[in-house]
Amino acid sequence: LFADAQYWLTFFPHLGQQDVTSLGFRVDWRRSFITTDINPYYDAFIRWQMNRLKELGKIKFGKRYTVYSIKDGQPCMDHDRSE
Structure with a gap:
């Protein structure tokens, strides 16, 4: 299940x-409500909002550097790393 x-x-x-x-x-x-695509009303609103922001030039695709853990085989964010 x-x-x-x-x-x-x-x-x-x-x-x-x-x-x-x-x-x-x-x-x-x-x-209270579920914020995934299982809730079609919320999902439709978020899709509309993101598409509208993209049309207005408020959202842009970009790249940024990140630390990659060879051991774990995935990116390692700041909160994942010890001092």
Whole structure:
């Protein structure tokens, strides 16, 4: 079941709500929503927003240097590295 990424989106939100509530936090859950393409309304808004920003020249493709870990076989961000 957990090999399917879509399953995670239905399994964990309820557990997260239980944990947050058990910690005593007061949350208005009426405004909670999933921010992936499983929510077509949110996904459509984000796609529109990003396309609009690109049209306005606010988003540009660029390159930047990054540290690559040969050991892990992936980029290594600042928070991943020890001093």
